[in-house]
Amino acid sequence: MLEMHDLLQEMAFNIVRAESDFPGEHSRLCRLPDVVHVLEENKGTQKIKGMSLDMSMLSRHIHLKSDAFAMMDGLRFLNFYHDGISKENIVHLPPTGLEYLPNELRYLRWYGFPSKSLPPSFRVEHLVELDLCGSKLVKLWTGVKDVGNLRKITLSYSPYLTELPDLSKAKNLECLQLVACYSLTEVPSSLQYLDKLEELDVHFCYNLRSFPMLDSKVLKKNYPILLSIFDRIARSIKGQKFRVLTTCGLL
DSSP, rough: HHHHHHHHHHHHHHHTTTTOOSGGGSSEEEHHHHHHHHHHTOOTTOOOOEEEEEEESSSOEOOOOOTTTTTTTOOOEEEESSSSSOOOOOOOOOOOOOOOOOOOOOOEEEETSSSSSSOOOOTTTOOOOOOOOOOOOSSSOOSSSOOOTOOOEEEEOOOTOOOOOOOTTOOOEEEEETOOOTTTOBGGGGGOOOTOOOOOTTTTTTOOOOOOOOHHHHHHHGHHHHHHHHHHHHHHHHHHHHHHHHHTTTT
């Protein structure tokens, strides 16, 4: 069965390679040398519809320019993955981060995403799934964006993530994964208006201080973390009361 899969995959690669001698003009990029060449040399074109990179197969670090995707306006599928979330990030961007992502993207998965936020120009209106597990994100974006097509967001193991945007327009959002986002202190209240939200995972988000009112089926999966939130709030209130009484005694 595995040999048949490999044969079919090789046939698919041959069909794509037959489109052009230049990788940047292929509709789909999956072969490691082709993907690395296009990214590092800024050889992408609007003909590229899909790009997939298994980062665990890279034998060296690669460095992208901030405008690495600027010429790929037709890109709909971008998949940078590896076989473990703890793997060292070996795809790097300049300190300024990523300046551009194609607005036609439907699927964006980039494990260890190395920017502090998504590019401001990225409209995300066509995005269906966003997976930036293990990222360097501090925030996703600023303000309210049209995310009506978005069904799943995964930001788990992003230790620097401090805030989430207003997701009030994410009417089709079904799943939000935030496991081990240690710096996150608040889950946005806009989630309580999302009728299709079925799964919200905030396990190991130890610094959460507030949580919106959600459907019971969503809350049940987060009882342990919710209990710890309530316990912290109770201890905080108790501490404040003690300080007030102590101060009054000095009057």
